[in-house]
Amino acid sequence: MENSGSDAKEKNMLFKSKESYVKYADEAEVELGLGLSLGVGQYSRIVKEKEFIDDHSTKSCSSSSSSSSSGTKRGADSVSPPCSGVSSQVVGWPPIRAYRMNSLTNHAKPPISEEFSSSVEKHETGNNIEKSKKTTNEKRLVSSSLLVKVNMDGHAIGRKVDVNAHGSYEALAKTLDDMFHKPNTTMTAKRRLNSEVQGGIMGLLDGSSDFVLTYEDKDGDWMLVGDVPWEMFLNSVKRLRIMKTSGANGLGPRCQERRGSQRIQPI
Amino acid sequence: MPIKMSHSSFPEEVLEHVFSFLISDKDKNSVSLVCKSWYEIERWCRKRVFVGNCYAVNPLIMTQRFPDLRSVELKGKPHFADFNLVPDGWGGCVFPWIVSMARAYPFLEEIRLKRMVVSDEGLELISTSFKNFKVLVLAACEGFSTDGLAAIAANCRNLNVLDLRECEVEDLSGHWLSHFPDNFTSLVSLNIACLGSEVSYSALERLVTRCPNLRTLRLNRAVPLEKLPNLLRRAPQLVEFGTGAFSAEVRSDVFSTLTEAFSGCKQLKGLSGLWDVVPAYLPAISSVCPALTSLNLSYATIQSPDLVKLVSQCPNLKRLWVLDYIEDFGLQVIASSCKDLEELRVFPSDPFVAEPNVSLTEQGLVSVSEGCPKLQSVLYFCRQMTNAALVTIARNRPNFIRFRLCIIEPRAPDYVTLEPLDTGFGAIVENCKELRRLSLSGLLTDRVFESIGKHAKKLDMLSIAFAGDSDLGLHHVLSGCDSLRKLEIRDCPFGDKALLANASKLETMRSLWMSSCAVSFRACKLLGQKLPRLNVEVIDERGPPDSRPESCPVERLYIYRTIAGPRFDTPGFVWTMEDDA
Numbered sequence: 099m100e101n102s103g104s105d106a107k108e109k110n111m112l113f114k115s116k117e118s119y120v121k122y123a124d125e126a127e128v129e130l131g132l133g134l135s136l137g138v139g140q141y142s143r144i145v146k147e148k149e150f151i152d153d154h155s156t157k158s159c160s161s162s163s164s165s166s167s168s169g170t171k172r173g174a175d176s177v178s179p180p181c182s183g184v185s186s187q188v189v190g191w192p193p194i195r196a197y198r199m200n201s202l203t204n205h206a207k208p209p210i211s212e213e214f215s216s217s218v219e220k221h222e223t224g225n226n227i228e229k230s231k232k233t234t235n236e237k238r239l240v241s242s243s244l245l246v247k248v249n250m251d252g253h254a255i256g257r258k259v260d261v262n263a264h265g266s267y268e269a270l271a272k273t274l275d276d277m278f279h280k281p282n283t284t285m286t287a288k289r290r291l292n293s294e295v296q297g298g299i300m301g302l303l304d305g306s307s308d309f310v311l312t313y314e315d316k317d318g319d320w321m322l323v324g325d326v327p328w329e330m331f332l333n334s335v336k337r338l339r340i341m342k343t344s345g346a347n348g349l350g351p352r353c354q355e356r357r358g359s360q361r362i363q364p365i
Numbered sequence: 366m367p368i369k370m371s372h373s374s375f376p377e378e379v380l381e382h383v384f385s386f387l388i389s390d391k392d393k394n395s396v397s398l399v400c401k402s403w404y405e406i407e408r409w410c411r412k413r414v415f416v417g418n419c420y421a422v423n424p425l426i427m428t429q430r431f432p433d434l435r436s437v438e439l440k441g442k443p444h445f446a447d448f449n450l451v452p453d454g455w456g457g458c459v460f461p462w463i464v465s466m467a468r469a470y471p472f473l474e475e476i477r478l479k480r481m482v483v484s485d486e487g488l489e490l491i492s493t494s495f496k497n498f499k500v501l502v503l504a505a506c507e508g509f510s511t512d513g514l515a516a517i518a519a520n521c522r523n524l525n526v527l528d529l530r531e532c533e534v535e536d537l538s539g540h541w542l543s544h545f546p547d548n549f550t551s552l553v554s555l556n557i558a559c560l561g562s563e564v565s566y567s568a569l570e571r572l573v574t575r576c577p578n579l580r581t582l583r584l585n586r587a588v589p590l591e592k593l594p595n596l597l598r599r600a601p602q603l604v605e606f607g608t609g610a611f612s613a614e615v616r617s618d619v620f621s622t623l624t625e626a627f628s629g630c631k632q633l634k635g636l637s638g639l640w641d642v643v644p645a646y647l648p649a650i651s652s653v654c655p656a657l658t659s660l661n662l663s664y665a666t667i668q669s670p671d672l673v674k675l676v677s678q679c680p681n682l683k684r685l686w687v688l689d690y691i692e693d694f695g696l697q698v699i700a701s702s703c704k705d706l707e708e709l710r711v712f713p714s715d716p717f718v719a720e721p722n723v724s725l726t727e728q729g730l731v732s733v734s735e736g737c738p739k740l741q742s743v744l745y746f747c748r749q750m751t752n753a754a755l756v757t758i759a760r761n762r763p764n765f766i767r768f769r770l771c772i773i774e775p776r777a778p779d780y781v782t783l784e785p786l787d788t789g790f791g792a793i794v795e796n797c798k799e800l801r802r803l804s805l806s807g808l809l810t811d812r813v814f815e816s817i818g819k820h821a822k823k824l825d826m827l828s829i830a831f832a833g834d835s836d837l838g839l840h841h842v843l844s845g846c847d848s849l850r851k852l853e854i855r856d857c858p859f860g861d862k863a864l865l866a867n868a869s870k871l872e873t874m875r876s877l878w879m880s881s882c883a884v885s886f887r888a889c890k891l892l893g894q895k896l897p898r899l900n901v902e903v904i905d906e907r908g909p910p911d912s913r914p915e916s917c918p919v920e921r922l923y924i925y926r927t928i929a930g931p932r933f934d935t936p937g938f939v940w941t942m943e944d945d946a
Binding site for chain 2: 114188190193194195196197198201202204313
């Protein structure tokens with residue numbers, strides 16, 4: 099994915115160099131154009147560097163060329179992490195109204211809480227909408243959710259879950275159970291009375307299930323979920339994986355002996 | 366007004382009568398230009414005015430020219446304010462307008478505002494100044510609280526419409542609704558969907574019961590599903606209905622009451638709301654689906670197959686707003702079942718991640734363009750596009766009027782050929798000769814602007830982001846698009862040259878917005894000097910632009926034509942360029 103991105107950018111540069119600019123492009127424009135091809139955010143950086151330069155045009159040209167070459171490195175960096183997505187760093191992009199954003203953010207909460215809410219919870223939902231509205235009043239839209247990818251062994255399509263929307267490991271496990279227990283149903287809560295639920299992937303945390311819940315932390319290591327305090331987990335989780343216990347490489351269910359945090363072979 | 370003979374052989378009364386048949390503002394404006402006496406007659410009988418940019422005129426000019434208005438519509442902030450590109454406090458305050466109108470138009474009936482800052486004080490003034498006030502529509506407005514709404518409810522005895530569309534309201538409590546007096550029965554349309562707090566259900570029920578002409582009711586998310594049957598039973602004449610959160614514990618008694626209530630609504634044509642949908646409750650609305658012409662599922666978190674099943678039950682849809690959970694497959698189903706579809710909007714469910722979470726691609730748009738012959742208005746968020754797809758879409762649907770495509774990753778090329786999407790968008794403007802609105806995205810060079818300048822002769826509004834190579838691109842647009850009135854640009858390498866070369870074009874447009882582009886302060890000053898009928902606003906949060914070199918690009922630039930001169934309410938980060946050198 100990253101490779102095709104940088105290839106495209108290279109191709110784009112070649113493509114543009116064949117264009118003839120004649121009337122309206124002077125050197126400064128061409129350099130700005132090249133700078134632009136290197137990736138989102140490059141342009142605004144070039145502009146900022148120009149701010150502090152003398153107003154002599156040749157000087158601006160040379161500074162923009164130096165920033166475009168340093169921009170090459172930034173371009174590469176911004177392309178590499180697939181999860182962050184370049185678009186999330188840009189203000190007001192994708193162009194979605196703040197009002198709609200609020201609804202999306204609230205949607206990231208596990209639907210199960212909506213289904214069984216009493217009127218008290220409904221009122222809290224109202225307050226949450228208010229809080230999110232205040233958040234989006236800031237100029238840079240900052241999502242208050244922490245969406246991480248979740249993959250489950252045997253399921254081709256991964257999902258995403260908002261870990262910030264949960265208060266505990268138990269809540270998270272419950273959500274994941276809902277998400278993956280019946281792969282063909284929609285992402286909403288199911289009837290609690292359904293006895294099938296009992297035998298599903300419930301018990302992710304206590305080892306009674308056929309699956310274990312693991313996560314990739316900031317250092318790229320795969321760990322068993324549940325070892326560290328919840329807040330610490332929130333700070334380091336990058337993505338989740340629900341593994342068949344057979345794949346947990348000899349570590350076995352968590353209820354068996356453990357020495358500090360356990361590491362699993364990376365997949 | 367005395368009857369007198371004008372220079373033509375018709376007495377004024379006759380002319381006035383003739384003018385009363387004119388509907389469009391454009392025609393009325395034209396009539397005003399014929400001669401002085403026609404101008405005079407027309408201005409006295411004009412009842413409704415639309416001001417597309419509140420700073421293009423001022424309240425005094427309006428009240429002096431039109432002494433007897435009944436309906437005023439104002440728009441404030443530029444469109445890109447929707448995406449947080451306009452800093453808070455920029456302007457668009459409606460209070461001075463309300464003060465003037467309160468003085469000049471005691472019989473005013475309708476106020477419609479978009480992207481304006483409205484205060485509680487303003488709402489209170491509205492509620493007490495106009496005895497026959499009927500319609501208040503606030504779209505994307507902010508600055509007021511539920512206290513202001515309480516004043517409207519309490520004082521506007523003849524209110525027909527209270528429509529809050531996607532406003533940012535300081536929600537102090539839901540109690541405001543209870544301020545509608547017991548003898549208040551004139552409500553026709555109520556839209557409170559954007560409010561957070563719970564309103565009193567019993568107050569709402571009583572209100573709905575005593576307003577027999579209620580046609581539109583859009584509830585907020587806080588109204589639970591269990592409350593819907595009571596409301597619907599009291600208003601079976603509803604034409605448009607927006608639910609609250611469409612979720613509850615699944616119970617057959619709730620389900621059957623809900624089903625029965627919906628089936629009683631024989632006039633229902635539009636449905637919206639539907640937050641937090643529990644699919645088990647969807648069949649409750651089956652009875653109204655065949656009659657629906659408008660369906661807004663853009664907050665509904667339902668996915669396939671429930672989503673597809675739902676839309677396939679609505680063959681008469683003209684307007685569909687939906688999340689990308691609809692996927693290519695769902696759009697294919699729509700293409701085969703919704704032959705009357707005129708407007709489609711597909712919003713992203715997870716816009717901040719580069720990788721797709723759903724299977725929605727360019728193919729979905731191709732399908733609907735093939736299958737829906739009346740499709741004329743599209744807003745489509747997706748993650749990949751090809752020139753070939755766009756060309757196909759353009760050839761299928763030359764009747765597009767609005768085409769807004771948002772490829773989520775900025776500067777994304779054709780994902781198959783890795784080329785820019787110039788050819789694709791070029792095909793759109795070439796084939797769709799009636800195109801009035803266009804939003805571009807993806808990797809684009811100056812070539813696409815050449816096509817736009819050459820072909821998009823009816824284009825009224827153009828939105829550009831992360832596109833183009835040089836000033837040549839902007840030049841093509843400014844010199845070629847004869848009908849262009851609104852141009853908004855962000856993060857493009859367009860600078861001084863194109864603007865200065867096409868400066869006079871700017872006076873034929875309503876407004877130009879440019880942010881994170883390459884327009885220097887020097888060029889802004891020059892434009893301000895040379896074109897006195899424009900306000901050239903530099904919006905820059907880095908401090909005064911003259912504290913930096915003149916060649917420095919400004920952060921944001923907003924240029925609009927005006928007969929009111931520079932505005933007096935600019936905040937500290939906005940500088941209006943002076944007219945005189």
